[in-house]
Amino acid sequence: MRIKNFLFQSFAQVFFPVFLVLFFIASVVIFIRIAGVTFVVKISFLELLTLYFYTLPMMLFFVIPLSFFVACVFGLSRLSFDYELPVLFALGMPPKQIIKIFSPIALLASISLFVLSLVLTPLSDIAYRQFLEKRKSSIGINLQAGEFGQKLGEWLVYVQKSKNDTYENVVLLSLQKGENSQKDGLIFAKEANIDNIDGLMEVRLQDGEVYRKVSDGMERISFDTMILRYAVDFTDDGNMGLVEYWRRAFYENARQDKTRRNLSMYVLLSLFPLISLFYFPLLGVKNPRYQKNYTILQTMGAVGVFFALMYLMATYAPLIGTLLLSIAWGYGGYFLYKRYVARFY
Known part of the structure; x- marks a missing residue:
C-alpha cells in the first residue's frame, strides 16, 4: 500500500x-x-x-x-x-x-x-x-470599417465607413468558379444596407457599378439600386x-x-x-x-x-x-x- x-x-x-x-x-x-x-x-x-x-x-x-x-x-x-x-x-x-x-x-x-x-x-x-x-435565423452582421478579408456568403467585402446598419463606399468581390462566368464579379457601391430575414441575407446596394468578365473582355454595368440575396444553408445534423x-x-x-x-x-x-x-x-x-x-x-x-x-x-x-x-x-x-x-x- x-x-x-x-x-x-x-x-x-x-x-x-x-x-x-x-x-x-x-x-x-x-x-x-x-x-x-x-x-x-x-x-x-x-x-x-x-x-x-x-x-x-x-x-x-x-x-x-x-x-x-x-x-x-x-x-x-x-x-x-x-x-x-x-x-x-x-x-x-x-x-x-x-x-x-x-x-x-x-x-x-x-x-x-x-x-x-x-x-x-x-x-x-x-x-x-x-x-x-x-x-x-437571427444572425447580426458585424462588418468592420477598414478591415480586409471579411466574408458575406461567397463575397469578400470591404467597407470604408460604417454607421449603425449603413455602410458607405462598399466593395464586394466574388471569385467563385463555375461554368457561368457571371459568378465572377466586382461591385462598387456608395452605400449598402444588410439585413437578415429568417436566414436570408439581403444586401441592398445604392448608386454603384458592376464589373464582370465576359468572353470578349470586361463588362461594366451602372445601377441605382441592386439587391443581393444569400440563403444560409441549414442542415439536419442538429x-x-x-x-x-x-x-x-x-x-x-x-x-x-x-x-x-x-x-x-x-x-x-x-x-x-x-x-x-x-x-x-x-x-x-x-x-x-x-x-x-x-x-x-x-x-x-x-x-x-x-x-x-x-x-x-x-x-x-x-x-x-x-x-x-x-x-x-x-x-x-x-x-x-x-x-x-x-x-x-
Whole structure:
C-alpha cells in the first residue's frame, strides 16, 4: 500500500501541472477558433462562453490521455534518476508490480475517455449545431470599417465607413468558379444596407457599378439600386440523436467516411492509456548509472508514432485498423518491456 501511494503521489505531481498547461493551450486555440466566428457574426459574451463549453468534452478528450501518458512516464523517470526505483527493485519489488499498480487508474482513464468520446462529445457537437441553426435565423452582421478579408456568403467585402446598419463606399468581390462566368464579379457601391430575414441575407446596394468578365473582355454595368440575396444553408445534423449520430458510420451517407474516421480515432485514443501500460516502465524505468535521461524525446517519439498510426488507420482502414493497431501497440509494448526492462530487474 505504501509503494502504491508513493507511485500515485509521483504520478499526481506530474499529471496536474501537465494537464493544466495542455488545457490552457487548448483553451487558447479554441478561443482563437471561436473568434473566427465572431469576426463577422455578432454574438454576446455569454454566447461565446456557450460555444466554449460545447467544445470542452472534445478538448478534455485529447488532453487527458496525453497528460496521463506523460505523467506516468515522467513520474517513473524521476523516481529512477532519484535512485528511488532502483532501491525498490533492490529490495525485491519486480517491475511488473508497477503495471499492477497503474492498471486500475489506466482502466479508469480509458472508461472516462470512452464516456467523453462516444457520449459527451457527440452530444456537445449536436448541441453546438443546434445552437448554430438557431443563430442562422437571427444572425447580426458585424462588418468592420477598414478591415480586409471579411466574408458575406461567397463575397469578400470591404467597407470604408460604417454607421449603425449603413455602410458607405462598399466593395464586394466574388471569385467563385463555375461554368457561368457571371459568378465572377466586382461591385462598387456608395452605400449598402444588410439585413437578415429568417436566414436570408439581403444586401441592398445604392448608386454603384458592376464589373464582370465576359468572353470578349470586361463588362461594366451602372445601377441605382441592386439587391443581393444569400440563403444560409441549414442542415439536419442538429436534430439527430446519439444513436443515429454513430449509425452514420455503418450505412452510406454524405458523412460516413468522416464518422468512421472519428469513431476509429475516438476508440483508439480511449484505449491509449490501457494499451500503453507496458510503455510506462519501458520509457520511465532507467538505470541512472548507465543510461542517460532521454525520457522527453522518447515520450514525444512514442506519442508521435501512436498518433501517426492512429490517423493512418482511422483514415484508410477505420474498422479493421482499430482492432489491429490496438493489438499491435499493446503487444509491441509488452515485447519491448520483456526485452529491455523485465530481464534486467
